[in-house]
Amino acid sequence: MEVKGEIYRVSGPVVTAIGINARMYDVVKVGDDGLMGEVIGIESEKTIIQVYEDTSSVKPGEPVIDTGMPLSVELGPGLLESIYDGIQRPLPVLVEKMGDFIQRGVSASGLDHDKKWAFKPLVNKGEKVSGGDILGSVQETENIEHRILVPPLVSGVIDEIDAGTFTVDDVIGQLSDGTELKLMHYWPVRLPRPVTEKLRPTIPLITGQRIFDGLFPLAKGGTAAIPGPFGSGKTVMQQQLAKWSDAEIVVYIGCGERGNEMADVLNEFPLLEDPKTGRPLMERTVLIANTSNMPVAAREASVYTGITIAEYYRDMGYDVSLMADSTSRWAEAMREISSRLEEMPGEEGYPAYLAAKLAEFYERAGRARALCGRDGSVTVIGAVSPPGGDFSEPVTQNTLRIVKVFWALDAKLAQRRHFPAINWLTSYSLYGRVFDEWYEKNISPEWTKLRGDAMNLLQVEAELQDIVQLVGSDALPEDQQLTLEVARMVREYFLQQNAYHEVDSYCPMKNQYKMLKAILTWGEKAVAALESGVPVADILSLESKDTLAKVRFEADLDAALDTVMKKADLEFAGLRGE
């Protein structure tokens, strides 16, 4: 159903058309070049359109075609390993079609329509299916099975379903009402995909990073924000999360980033190896790159494109982690479009609906029972870049109101070579309690207490440090000196983690528990020794303390811990003169 109208007015990326009766958020083709745009307002007979491409030399009177479809992405096998721009055009295809610079009026479909996939049906003729059900599967990459879903709004009785090799356009079957089934379907990006029910996020996303799993855990289906000051090791952290977290699919959105830095990501990601399978990490990754000089409207759309792809894999029953870098650039795109529309500005010129849009986006995260009956999740980790490092600005503030976890990357820690440079005093996680049950069942009933003790210790240390700054640590009472030392052990032996060390790069949750327990047990023994009259200097010079620092690099942690703790027992006994 294509309706043709014409352009009335052009002002930068905002075009006004007359003669069409498009719905809000419908995609329209603007001008002789067929530039892609989206309806963002209707004022009596005029339709306001934001155009995703440069509008230079577009004239009033040129045609505007209403496609009758909202901005949608193609969902089907072939998404993985792709590198897209903000509106799901594959960047490598764009290079092929128009060279090194992005020209306008070029369309490229998100999926490869020529590639053939081997499809194995899982349903039979006569079976009743409804939206979101699994029809069958395609081996998308070596380790990811792509489950072909009935489009969410379709249901009926299977009349025919075929095994074989198909392109995404081929018909693989038919419902009794004549509806054709294909390997792919379209979904509008601004509309959350339906699920049977949202589940409570009671399972932690295991990242193998002690500061995250141990102190500031994130739920599968949870939301987290990270500020990304320069030199804080954000890139390494993102790669660690992508590599090690137990999400099966990774979606990375580079939104308004620097071209040169994006080039770095696009070069490096394909080189990363998935440590669990030894295959390239790209085989379970989708990258979306929209640099700051690419059209602003496409930047605004990029986060929706990303989260829709993430939801699609969730609907197959996968755990997906989505990283958006950075949501501040996305908010700026909204601000810019809003000011073009001459809307009344809110705080710092951002539109008044900024908070609502941010909330809507983060609400699409979550763990859910998908329509097919399997459980899946979308975990969202959004980077914020507050201008001038000022956390009171609207984007950061509105984000913090929504997300449950805040990982405060801190450049000062990075300068002190404390990695991962997450500040343990300003970070927080609201999931701690929610996981108690899970911890009790899967790790240890003690874990919650240990974690609390460690946090408490670090807090006390921060207070003592203030005094030390004034009077020096020697002036503190002996028990406080000991507290400082044990806190240092927690920081250096537990929180610090070497992303490049074979063993230390990933620390299973059970090992995290054992390590923290060992450190705190050592601390308890030390306190006991101190109370029995042993001078603090003697305790601090024990060898077992220094050996404890090295256990994180041991492949056989249990054996190493066993040796250290036995040694500690002997040493403490020695100190007490037994």
Next chain:
Amino acid sequence: MTKEYKTIRDVSGPLIFVEKTEPVGYAELVNVTLDDGSVKRGQVLDTSKDMVVVQIFEGTGGLNRGSGVRFTGETIKLPVSQDMLGRILSGSGEPLDGGPRIVPEDRWDITGAAINPYSRNPPAEFIQTGISTIDGMNTLVRGQKLPIFSGSGLPHNEIALQIARQAKVLGAEEEFSVVFAAMGITNEEAQHFMHDFERTGALERAVVFMNLADDPAVERLITPRLALTAAEYLAYEHDMHVLVILTDITNYCEALRQMGAAREEVPGRRGYPGYMYTDLASNYERAGVIKGRKGSVTQFSILSMPGDDITHPIPDLSGYITEGQIVISRELHMKGIYPPVNVLPSLSRLMNSGIGPGRTREDHKAVSDQLYAAYAEGKDLRGLVAIVGKEALSERDRKFLEFADLFEDRFVRQGMEEDRSIEETLDLGWELLSSLPEAQLTRIDNKFIEKYHPAHRGKARGEAPPRESTGDAEAEATAE
């Protein structure tokens, strides 16, 4: 021949409003003929069936409702040719040096399309500027955009000129071509640049675009785009390595604000338009290296911070687009130190990919980190000394305090004509670091200390006194 309209309805500041036209394309170039026959140029800002808004580059002086308006039917294009090298052009691309018009080999659209991020090569080739504070601690690489954050009355122009004179890629014979765009600088400053270009012969490999302080502000909005188009042409068509110097970004942004106000747009922070970030990005992002092409565009812009305020929207937004910044310090300038680069807030985000073995020297990162840390500590101590006096300091602290002075006096300070090689810079760094107790050099791996520390140099390896290892595998690995 295109139609001439005599239907100007309003003139407001640099804008004219033309009615009853046939359809006119957005961003089209416009010629306006005045009563006296002179022609002004402009660009379509807003076009609709009822009204076309045109911004006039040379200002609207002398325009009246009877002036004739012609729409050229094309967007602004720059006639490009290799013969541009050695030429001085106006802010809108007309010859200013009395020479003939450029005979174009091609005509390029000045807006410039965005480089597909997939086509980019991450910049990694070290550029030696001969300035220690830049080469040693805030290394510039080919394809980077690194602005100088300065203030009024500071010698940023000298620094820019010195870089333009001295910049080279190690091991490569070819010199940089320079595209210089002046935006709203004074005639005197412009003379200064021109004199220096002529004196050093740099003009032969330079293209100069001049928009002076008394030229119309609107023209300033296209000057950097012309310059970058010329740079892209030389880089991607003629395989040249081009260094683009834009001065002064602040004047550019003022012009942007002025135009926004004239168009009665809703202002953003401090009255600057809400799209300033995207507008700046569309200029800054035109730096880079493209896979499979030999040339490159490196940007070095000068930005004077109003009131030395680094949180002002102009430096703030720039900082989010550029790959770092070189910050000029008024305090150092007052002490008589040239170039007064304050290394502490300065930063080059692409430094780590441009340094190290095979590019500069294996110890580069370690030396840079150590210099940075030691200088930062020394500067902190200065604050303390002001309160408690020098006598209260420990022996160790006193060494760091002295180091800070030494660093400013020897490492930061250098002559305007002094071109230090990276070897010289690093060796100088070592020399200064050797004034500190060796045990305090915690950022440097033992093997580098044995190899490069003046106290060990020349000795056989085994003779060096045993030290505890300070090498932290993590420290090196986390290089971002």
